[in-house]
Amino acid sequence: MNALLALTLVALTAAPADTGAPPVNRLAVVVGANRAAPGRTPLRFAHRDARNLASVLVEAGQFAREDVLVLEDPEPSRVLAALDSRLERLGKEGREGLLLFYYSGHSDEGALYPNGQPLALKELRARLEDGRAAVRVGILDACQGGSWTRAKGLTPAAPFAVEVPLALSSEGSVLLASSTGQEASHETDALQGSFFTYHLVAGLRGAADEGDDGQVTVGEAFAYAQRLTIRDTSLHGEAVQHPSFDLRLRGRQDLPLTRLASASSTLEVRQELGPLQVIQLHTGLVVLEVPEGRRALRMALPVGPYLVRRRTPEGTFARELQVEAGKTVTVHEENLELVGAPGLAAKRYSKPLAATLTTLPAGTHAVSTRVSVGYGEQWVGPQSGLYSSPPNLGVGYRVGLTERLELTVFGLPVVKLSRPQEVSVGIPSPKLSYRLGEVGRFEWVPSMSFSLGAQPGKWPEGVGLEAALRTRWWLSGSSSVHMGASVHSYFRAPWYVPPYVYDSPRQVNSSLGAGYSVTLGEVVTLGIGFGVSTAIFLGPLRLADGSVHHSNPLELLTYRIGGSGGSPFPLLSIHLDDVWTLTADASVSWGKSNSGNGFSAGVLATF
Structure with a gap:
């Protein structure tokens, strides 16, 4: 600064002095x-x-x-x-x-x-x-x-x-x-x-x-x-x-x-103790404050409705009045009426909920657990047919490194809840996000992630890189419009043998999304979004039967609607307090080659 x-x-x-000149x-x-x-x-x-x-x-x-x-x-x-x-x-x-x-x-x-x-x-x-x-x-x-x-x-x-x-x-x-x-x-x-x-x-x-x-x-x-x-x-x-x-x-x-005395519309305040505040009702702004003590002040104000207010430990005393052109309106402090007890207008929390922010504040941690399940159908390709994802328990972790820089860790263990139970252990991978702009106005967050894949006996399977950009336009202190775009590519190791493709060229996945979120009464946050994604293969796919498949990115377009897509928030979040949040999410996806549904429920702790 x-x-x-x-x-x-x-x-x-x-x-010269004022002498009638x-x-x-x-x-x-x-x-x-x-x-x-x-x-x-x-x-x-x-x-x-x-x-x-x-x-x-x-x-x-x-x-x-x-x-x-x-x-x-x-x-x-x-x-x-x-x-x-x-x-x-x-x-x-x-x-x-x-x-x-x-x-x-x-x-x-x-x-x-x-x-x-x-x-x-x-x-x-x-x-x-x-x-x-x-x-x-x-x-x-x-x-x-x-x-x-x-x-x-x-x-x-x-x-x-x-x-x-x-x-x-x-x-x-x-x-x-x-x-x-x-x-x-x-x-x-x-x-x-x-x-x-x-x-x-x-x-x-x-x-x-x-x-x-x-x-x-x-x-x-x-x-x-x-x-x-x-x-x-x-x-x-x-x-x-x-x-x-x-x-x-x-x-x-x-x-x-x-x-x-030269003003055409004035307010005269008779104050005994004070301090009194004068609020312009059509803007909600405190236009002036009268210092403490006994005073008789005349104030020049634009024509319109006002509220004269005094806050005390016993409550808020106020009176509405109308300032009119060519007139002086007088208000006495003793005529103010009790309109509210202390704290009636107080917010539930003294600072914004970390669970509703775009990135976490410095030193704030977020640990999430959720159970997810999904099912769908693949209509074309070597893996066509119905498929389902059994219930899985996953863990997520984020931390605010600075007021603007956030670290997300992917690849944490996932537990399969159906029999036979299995634990999938990935390789922890980082994602760094840096927030530009200001909370409450407009924010944009570029991010970069790096991941390693694993294959039994041959590690690593490959390296994944993703670049993304998210934006958040605050419509008010509680509602926002979100947009995002990402590009992801996976570079496979020479020894990796895919299960159904002899020659797998480099693949680039891209996505676009838009969404809306709103927090109601600092208790519930709703999120909804729409997204579209596709895959681009930089070369033909040679399948196990020797045939060659040429993919068209337009044919691989997949559309998705639900939470945690175009909006960074799940469909429903219930904030129990400033630490614990219950989450529930659902989504529907479809395209020329597949369709699917996903559901999840979980708990988020920010501390």
């Missing part, structure tokens, strides 16, 4: 860049961060809607042209003006990357030092590095001080950074945005109004965002993120950024 810079810089010339002309260019340059991880919420910041500027920052330009993944030249045109406008009007620039996306120590293309920071610094705007505001939420929270950048680089990229030579500045030069800042699914920008916007909406004077200063907004950013990254991040603050204003101690 490397330095992510998300800073807010307010550069001020010696602006013409109102300040406020213009803004707001940029969100999800797209990344080649080799970088795309972001998901930079557009949302930009739109949220633009909304609070219009609703509480006294910016006219037409004067706030929102650009999503623009070309760098368009960004500079937008800044230049607004500086030119402010210069012609000759009155006090404020120019605000916001960027959320990728960067490094020398450039921003809107639309995945470099925009030199020196070009931006030149605009933010242009005196045609009396007040210049720069907000950059950008970074280097990357991990599960999608820190906004590419590769590790040496730490750099937050003052360097946008240090201005003019007097009067306020510098807010979401982290130090040695830390990263992040965006997260839980907030659908970056930690610091999310809390900064909430503070500007009124949650940071410490003086209860109806306005939020840059110092108040920073203190609010700093406290909640440290808290949230302590709980959810790999390392704590420490926002920093540098105030250099000539002739004043702080700078008001929003005035809540």
Whole structure:
């Protein structure tokens, strides 16, 4: 994890005090860049961060809607042209003006990357030092590095001080950074945005109004965002993120950024103890939190339904309300009603079930036993006729070597349960799988396996190699679509004599599959899939009677539907707890040359 810079810089010339002069002309260019340059991880919420910041500027920052330009993944030249045109406008009007620039996306120590293309920071610094705007505001939420929270950048680089990229030579500045030069800042699914920008916007909406004077200063907004950013990254991040603050204003101690009286729709909260949370019902997101203590706050919120909530050891107290245009809605903490006892909404397990993950976490083991049986019919070929597979007891083993690398061991003993009982002992063979992507979003898992075959008196019989690729697209936190493909070839030893073929050429088996899985209430997982496979013989088959058989891969196509095929999970899994799972599976297969059915039941232990 490397330095992510998300800073807010307010550069001020010696602006006169508020003495009834013409109102300040406020213009803004707001940029969100999800797209990344080649080799970088795309972001998901930079557009949302930009739109949220633009909304609070219009609703509480006294910016006219037409004067706030929102650009999503623009070309760098368009960004500079937008800044230049607004500086030119402010210069012609000759009155006090404020120019605000916001960027959320990728960067490094020398450039921003809107639309995945470099925009030199020196070009931006030149605009933010242009005196045609009396007040210049720069907000950059950008970074280097990357991990599960999608820190906004590419590769590790040496730490750099937050003052360097946008240090201005003019007097009067306020510098807010979401982290130090040695830390990263992040965006997260839980907030659908970056930690610091999310809390900064909430503070500007009124949650940071410490003086209860109806306005939020840059110092108040920073203190609010700093406290909640440290808290949230302590709980959810790999390392704590420490926002920093540098105030250099000539002739004043702080700078008001929003005035809540200018908002058209507001919520007034009368809090006795707190902390209260305000939840936007149509998104389910906590839009702001009111710090503890007795407070009377007015907050600028978009029109819509909300829930005001306070959680205590005795339970959750809440009240629904509707914020309407042109009105102020007031809610008193004492009027909140008890809606639930503690833990009613708690999940059954504190972390995802290992049995439902694509690969096992580091240090986690999975041992499975299952009884399987099958029967079918071969219609063509030297082994045509009905066949059956007697009940067999098999064992499987997997282990997570790292958070992404998993080892599966094949060739473990199989016990024939019918008489006469037999134990088939294979040669333990490894399969390595490496997971790319993120749990809950999109994952793809390439794998490679190696196996040895055995023939009595002549070992080994041959060597098998398989390469496979599985993908998993999470539709939600509990359901996924799966796809997979594999190629397998077996190289037989020179001394191997097949039972019915004199000359057995090399054979390549290939398969494709797709499936769906869903976990219901953390108790039951259902899996279903469809697959197709075939065999390709690199030459003719010379049979024991001397005849030659030429195989057609299309004639050897076999179709399969059931669990553990296109889906990596069996048809039914019942999770007794976070260790023990009961499994049951069934499948049907058919093709031009054969058909079959398979059934199994077993127990899986993950620990």
